[in-house]
Amino acid sequence: MLTLASKLKRDDGGKAGRASGASDSTHRVSIRDRLLTKEVSELEAHLPSTCKASFPDEDKLHHFRLAVSPDEGYYQSGRFQFEIDVPEAYNMVPPKVRCLTRIWHPNITENGEICLSLLREHSIDGTGWAPTRTLKVHHLH
Numbered sequence: 001m002l003t004l005a006s007k008l009k010r011d012d013g014g015k016a017g018r019a020s021g022a023s024d025s026t027h028r029v030s031i032r033d034r035l036l037t038k039e040v041s042e043l044e045a046h047l048p049s050t051c052k053a054s055f056p057d058e059d060k061l062h063h064f065r066l067a068v069s070p071d072e073g074y075y076q077s078g079r080f081q082f083e084i085d086v087p088e089a090y091n092m093v094p095p096k097v098r099c100l101t102r103i104w105h106p107n108i109t110e111n112g113e114i115c116l117s118l119l120r121e122h123s124i125d126g127t128g129w130a131p132t133r134t135l136k137v138h139h140l141h
Contacts, residue, residue: 032090036061039135046136062086065100078103082114084135094119094129 040061044053052067066082081100087093097119099105099112107115117123118133 030088032062032086032088035091036086036135040064043135062088062090075103086135091131091133093121094133095135 040053047053050069050071053064054067055061055064057063063083063085066084068080068082070076070078079101080103083098083100085096085098087096097114099108099114102110102112109115117125117127118129120128122128
């Protein structure tokens with residue numbers, strides 16, 4: 001599991017270096033990455049025991065996987081992998097979520113695309129993406 005404390009320490013170390021006169025423009029942290037540092041921590045703290053987040057690259061909080069193993073219902077005993085990519089324009093645009101496990105579900109296409117108004121930038125029914133939503137909201141739906 002990702003150790004956010006170590007990432008925050010590394011980030012703080014970079015800030016100290018810049019404060020002492022180093023001006024490296026490649027070290028700027030995007031709004032997305034600042035939001036994700038907090039949101040990933042909250043996500044991991046609130047994930048139910050049937051879900052597990054994994055980060056292929058700990059330095060890229062904007063790309064991760066979520067493994068879901070329902071313990072009740074029609075999909076009980078299944079294991080489903082989702083890939084989440086958070087675009088640079090986050091939180092003005094929703095994350096891209098794709099199901100990597102082949103499954104029959106009315107909201108998941110054969111290609112793994114998720115069809116939920118919550119994940120759309122614009123929605124007819126008004127329940128689409130809003131900048132006030134967070135990653136934590138997604139795993140609950």
